[in-house]
Amino acid sequence: MASSEQTSDLVQLKVHGVIADPNTDTRIVILKEGDSDNVMLPIWIGTAEGQAIEWALGDTVLQRPMSHDLIRSVAEHLEMKIKRVVVTDVRNNTYYASIYLESRGVERVIDSRPSDAIALALRAKAPIYVTQDVLKRRASGNTELWLDRLDTKNLGKYEV
Amino acid sequence: MITQMKVRGLMFDPYNNAYIVILRDEDQSEMLPIWVGKAEASAISFALETVATPRPMTHDLLKSMLEAVDAKVISVVINDMKDNTYFSRIHLLYEDSEYSIDSRPSDAIALALRTNAPIFASEDVIRRQASEELDQWLENLKPEDFGKYES
Numbered sequence: 001m002a003s004s005e006q007t008s009d010l011v012q013l014k015v016h017g018v019i020a021d022p023n024t025d026t027r028i029v030i031l032k033e034g035d036s037d038n039v040m041l042p043i044w045i046g047t048a049e050g051q052a053i054e055w056a057l058g059d060t061v062l063q064r065p066m067s068h069d070l071i072r073s074v075a076e077h078l079e080m081k082i083k084r085v086v087v088t089d090v091r092n093n094t095y096y097a098s099i100y101l102e103s104r105g106v107e108r109v110i111d112s113r114p115s116d117a118i119a120l121a122l123r124a125k126a127p128i129y130v131t132q133d134v135l136k137r138r139a140s141g142n143t144e145l146w147l148d149r150l151d152t153k154n155l156g157k158y159e160v
Numbered sequence: 161m162i163t164q165m166k167v168r169g170l171m172f173d174p175y176n177n178a179y180i181v182i183l184r185d186e187d188q189s190e191m192l193p194i195w196v197g198k199a200e201a202s203a204i205s206f207a208l209e210t211v212a213t214p215r216p217m218t219h220d221l222l223k224s225m226l227e228a229v230d231a232k233v234i235s236v237v238i239n240d241m242k243d244n245t246y247f248s249r250i251h252l253l254y255e256d257s258e259y260s261i262d263s264r265p266s267d268a269i270a271l272a273l274r275t276n277a278p279i280f281a282s283e284d285v286i287r288r289q290a291s292e293e294l295d296q297w298l299e300n301l302k303p304e305d306f307g308k309y310e311s
Contacts, residue, residue, distance in 0.1 A: 048199030049218070064245065067200070067218045070267045074222065077259050078231055078252070094215065101225065108228040116221050 010086060010129040013041065015057060015118060018050045022150065029053055029118060031087075031130065040140045041130060043087070043095050049115035056122035068119040075124070079103065082124035085117035090134050162237055162280040163190060167269065170205055181269060183238075183281060190286050192238065194246055200266035207273035219270040226275075229254065233277040236268035241285050 013031040021028050027050030033039035045053075052068045054060075065073060075082060080103045089096040097117040099110040112120075121128050140146040169182035179201035183192040196204070203219045205211075216224060226233065231254035240247040248265040250272075251258060272279050 046199070048197070064247075064264050065262060065267075066264070067203075067222075067267050070250075070261070070263050071218070071222050071225065073261055073263075074250075074252070075225065077261055078226075078229060078254050080225065080229060096215075099221075099225075101228065103229045110221065110224050110228055111216060112221050113215050113217070116216075116218050120221075 009132055011039070011132060011135055012127050012129050013039075015053060015122060015128065016040070017057070018045075018054050019147075020050075026050075028150075029115065031118075031128065038141060039135060040142075040146065041087075041135065041138060042140065042146065043114050045113075045115035049113075049119060052119040053115070053122060056119060068116070068123055071116075071120055072123045075101070080108075082120060082126045083107070084127045084129060085112070085121040087114050087117070087128075087130040087134055089131070090138055095134075161283040162239075163283060163286065165190075165192060165238075165279050165281050167204065167208060167273065167279070170201060170208065172201075181266070183269075183279065190281075192281050192286055192289060194238070194265050194269070196264075196266035200264075200270060203270040204266070204273060207270060219267070219274055222267075222271055223274045226252070233271060233275040234258070235278045235280055236263070236265075236272045238265050238268070238279075238281040238285055240282070241288055246285070 016030040016032040028042045031041040080101045083100045087097045095114045097112045097114040101108045163185045165183035168184040181194045234251040238248040246265045248268040250261045
């Protein structure tokens with residue numbers, strides 16, 4: 001971690017899975033803290049990005065490099081190390097993420113959508129963090145309940 | 161031998177539920193149709209229309225990563241075709257060294273358009289893909305089936 005980072009502000013999450021949203025033609029990536037059901041963060045993402053995340057989760061090796069494999073390959077060739085990705089904010093139904101790279105000893109921070117950041121982090125085996133602030137505002141405490149509500153039409157706004 | 165190509169069209173292929181990127185050379189005498197998926201077609205379309213999306217899409221991310229370390233896209237080359245799959249390479253310049261990175265043509269084209277890098281196809285690939293069947297099918301397409309994309 002860079003010395004400027006407040007590590008206590010970030011919570012590491014794991015990708016629990018990608019599900020299809022029954023109400024729209026999109027996907028939802030579920031991030032969870034450890035194995036407990038206590039902290040769960042759902043982020044709506046596109047189908048292609050959901051597929052990219054699923055492939056990474058399944059360690060699926062495709063015949064040809066897909067878009068996120070290419071990003072990873074470029075990073076490797078140019079010796080850019082993907083240190084971590086952070087979901088930093090959510091506002092106006094949009095999540096924001098940052099990808100922390102290290103290149104020639106210098107840290108670079110790249111603005112990204114969470115879907116791309118997660119798809120890349122999984123391929124690079126880099127940790128995924130969320131800020132306490134985002135968790136406080138958006139995390140659900142009960143996965144089962146949240147998933148049940150998902151099937152109803154009384155759904156809150158989609159945040160991508 | 162490689163020939164510089166430009167994206168001259170992007171269309172939907174209902175038979176394969178996929179999209180086709182039409183590359184043509186300067187004289188419009190050579191043509192290379194490349195089938196791509198929906199996401200890649202969107203990425204290419206956004207670049208052609210210079211649509212700025214509110215948040216960076218996947219190929220915008222790739223571009224920013226390259227910009228962050230001052231790496232330049234020199235060119236992309238569609239250099240091979242095997243079993244109906246095209247292969248391409250993205251040529252980068254980074255810290256006075258050149259890199260050649262394996263890629264699908266769709267991603268290479270999406271990146272090239274965003275970085276104003278030239279797109280090339282090898283003569284071999286152009287020659288090999290030209291088959292009577294394909295020519296006939298393409299002859300049946302009307303000019304209005306092609307987009308008005310100039311790049």
